[in-house]
Structure formats: C-alpha cells, structure tokens
Amino acid sequence: MSMSLFLGETCMLERLGKMFSGRQEERKDNTFDQAGIIPHHVAVIMDGNGRWAKKRNLPRVAGHHQGMKTVKDVVKAADEIGVGVLTMYAFSTENWKRPKDEVEFLMKLPQEFLSTELVELVERNVRIRMIGSREGLPSHTxxxxxxxxEKTKNNTGLQLNFALxxxxxxxxxxxxxxxxxxIAQGKLTPEQIDEETIASHLYTQGIPEPDLLIRTSGEIRISNFMLWQLAYTEFWFTDVYWPDFSREHFVQxxxxxxxxxxRYGAV
Structure with missing residues (x-):
C-alpha cells in the first residue's frame, strides 16, 4: 500500500470515528460567521431530560420542566440569529408507552409553555404550528x-413547529x-405520483426540509423523526443533556x- 493511500484511509477512518462517536470537536470559540450561510430550517431532537433529572436525584418530570426553559432560550436564539424555521421534537408516537403520570405531565407542558410565552412570541412575530397527529391528544393540549x-397565523417571522x-x-x-x-377515487394515477405528491400529504406540508438537525444527550439516531425530510440534512450531535443546552451550544x-x-450527492 502506498503511503498516500494509507494516509488517505487513515484520515477517512478518523472522520468516520468523529461522525459516529457522538462528540463534536470543541471549537476554540462559540462564534459563527454572521455574514455566512445561516441554516433556514433547524430541527431539534430534545433528548436527555430524564437522565438530567436522574443525575440530580430528581423525578423525570423535573427534567422535562427544566427542558421547557431551554426551549424558550433556543427559540429566542434562533430568532435573533436569523433562523427561518425551528422544529422541536416534543413528543413522539412512541412516547405514549411511557408511564401514565409522565405522559400526563408532558401533555400539560405545551399549555404551560404557551400560557407564559405566547405574548412574547407574538411580539417577536413568531408563527406557531403543530405537526403530528391530532387524534388522541388531550383536549386541553x-x-x-x-x-x-390561530393567534400567530399572520405572523411573518420565525416559524416555530412543535412535533407532537x-x-x-x-x-x-x-x-x-x-x-x-x-387513486381509488380516480383523482390521481400512479404515473402522476412524484416527490411533491408525497410531500404534500405529510404533516410538514409547506415546510422546507431541515438544513440542520441537532440532537442532544449523546444518542446517535433520529428516533423516527422526519424520515422523509432528513434526506440531505446536516446532523450535529452533542453529549449535552437538553436541560443544559444553551445559546452557546446552539451557536456552536x-x-x-x-x-x-x-453537495446533495454531487462532487
């Protein structure tokens, strides 16, 4: 094997190791190029609330409550940085399997968050949208x-999506x-189906695909989140639990x- 080929393979292995290790290289500063490209759509898998609480000998719901405060900080940061769309993975279809008291608490969080933050969100010109199935959700949620x-439908600033x-x-x-x-109704033929057809029937209809996905807590998977939309999204993983995630981490x-x-498949 030639030395150049060996060095090339070594470099590739190092890059793959960093990609799948769950750890990002720490930057010497937490700044970004304000004149550079800002991701238009940032999606976030908020993970680690339970482990954050367990580490502090607190009930899991305490982690969820603290995580709600982080949502407020990240929304503010995204708005000020110039992100156009922010999607927060709040509750998955699999989360119904969790203990009943935890699920009930999680179903109260949207109401609590909006009751305290909606006025400021309206002032910030933020538009709110829920994506996900509305069937089975508690009436108060x-x-x-x-x-x-309804109150934010005419706002033209940051679009805040809650995946619930x-x-x-x-x-x-x-x-x-x-x-x-x-097709059964004769309104569409199989030949007419393309990517736009499928996208128009997703919960995210009309929302651009994410440019950047952030996942906290050190887990390296997408957990059934935006399987169609993440085809060319850039992933960023951090070991930080969601309640400890800060504006500085978001900027990083x-x-x-x-x-x-x-490159979207090109070279």
Whole structure:
C-alpha cells in the first residue's frame, strides 16, 4: 500500500470515528460567521431530560420542566440569529408507552409553555404550528395549540413547529393512505405520483426540509423523526443533556454547519 493511500484511509477512518462517536470537536470559540450561510430550517431532537433529572436525584418530570426553559432560550436564539424555521421534537408516537403520570405531565407542558410565552412570541412575530397527529391528544393540549396557531397565523417571522404525537413512519403511512384513496377515487394515477405528491400529504406540508438537525444527550439516531425530510440534512450531535443546552451550544452547531460543504450527492 502506498503511503498516500494509507494516509488517505487513515484520515477517512478518523472522520468516520468523529461522525459516529457522538462528540463534536470543541471549537476554540462559540462564534459563527454572521455574514455566512445561516441554516433556514433547524430541527431539534430534545433528548436527555430524564437522565438530567436522574443525575440530580430528581423525578423525570423535573427534567422535562427544566427542558421547557431551554426551549424558550433556543427559540429566542434562533430568532435573533436569523433562523427561518425551528422544529422541536416534543413528543413522539412512541412516547405514549411511557408511564401514565409522565405522559400526563408532558401533555400539560405545551399549555404551560404557551400560557407564559405566547405574548412574547407574538411580539417577536413568531408563527406557531403543530405537526403530528391530532387524534388522541388531550383536549386541553390540542386547544392550547390551536389557539396559538390561530393567534400567530399572520405572523411573518420565525416559524416555530412543535412535533407532537409525531412519528416519521406514521406520517409516511398517512400520506400513502391518502394518495391510495385519491387513486381509488380516480383523482390521481400512479404515473402522476412524484416527490411533491408525497410531500404534500405529510404533516410538514409547506415546510422546507431541515438544513440542520441537532440532537442532544449523546444518542446517535433520529428516533423516527422526519424520515422523509432528513434526506440531505446536516446532523450535529452533542453529549449535552437538553436541560443544559444553551445559546452557546446552539451557536456552536450553527458554526459547525457553516464549515460544511453541502453537495446533495454531487462532487
């Protein structure tokens, strides 16, 4: 093996190791290029609330409550940095399997968050949207979200999406059934189906695909989140638990994103 080939393979292995280790290289500063490209759509898998609480001998719900405060900080940071769309993975279709008291607490969080933050969000010109299945959600949760959507529907600033009762497979299954029904009704032919057809039947209809995905807590997976939409998204993982995630971490992710070359399959 030639020395150049050996060094090339070594470099590739190092890059793969960093990619799948769950750890990002620490930057010497937490700044980003304000004149550089800002990701238009940032999606976040907020993970680690329970482990954050366990580490402090607190109940899991304490971690969720602290995590809600982090949501406020990240929304503010995204708005000020110039992100156009921010999607927060709040509750998956699999999360119903958790203990009943924890699920009930999680279903109260949207109402609590919006009751305290909606006025400021309106002042910030933020538009709120829920993505996910509305079936099965408690009436108080759904009512709070619908009211927030209605009050912010004409806002033109940051679009804040809460993925609630959301699952990527469920979303694709829903889209498939709707398209099949259109074919059965003679309103669509199989030949007419393309990517836009499928996208128009997803919960995220009209929302651009994420440019950057952030996942906290050290886990390296997407957990049934935006399976269709993440095809060319840049991923950024951190070991930091969600309640400890800060504006500085968010800026670090933006800076890392700015240092990457997005080729979309080209060279």
């Amino acid at each position: 759904l009512k709070a979200l619908i009211e927030a959507e 009762n959301y699952g990527g497979r469920d979303e694709i299954l829903k889209a498939t059934k709707e398209i099949a029904q259109l 992710a933006i800076a890392e994103y700015q240092g990457r070359a997005r």
